[in-house]
Amino acid sequence: MSTQADHGHELVPRPEQTPDALRAALAVVDPARLPEMQRTKDEAFAKAVAWQSLSPVQGWVLTWARDIEIARRPDLSTRHARATRELEHEDAAVAHAALRELSAVLDEAMKAVRT
Template identity: 80%
Template sequence: MPSREDSTSTQADHVHEPVPRPEQTPDALRAALAVVDPKRLPEMQRTEDEAFARAVRWQSLSPVRSRVLTWARGVGIARRPDLAARHARAKSNLEHEDAATAREAPRELSAVLDEAVKAVKAVRG
């Protein structure tokens, strides 16, 4: 079933997406990450292990929910080449030799993350 965002987007918006927007479950996110950024799979597993350990210690599911949202945002960035390029450029400019470029980098990085979070929240309803 297409997400609400997918149904309101134009077909052209999705031509360059390597995978459809995954469900916000660990398995779906892992499968999508395996396609769009497989080198990050060990990091994903490590954060999953840490989140489950915290959930047990805290007797709360909030660490698991937080981890799923973080990876949904990350996969959302990685599956969109335009957003992934902006993200990479902003990260690389954080320590740019040009002061103006370095000052703008955190704003751009924040804008990219905000855009990805909005997409995640739009799917969640």
């Protein structure tokens, strides 16, 4: 597990960016998504073979590292859930604000896992 900045209570430490470490972290923070993780991993590896490129696997690792970052940090998880709920709000201004907030959460999580 790597070190990270203090974001308040974190459910698990930030995992290393390996399939096993990511799977172990997801099993704690959002176990219902384990089948999705396995399916997308299989797809990424199949694309890597077909494309003769590691980029699909690297993308898979970053996507799951980002999603786990959100799930392991209640501050980001709360913001993500609220923004997601408000995306389809009947008031267009609320929906646009939710889209901006969702983008900010995703950006913050990606920045955290890329450091």
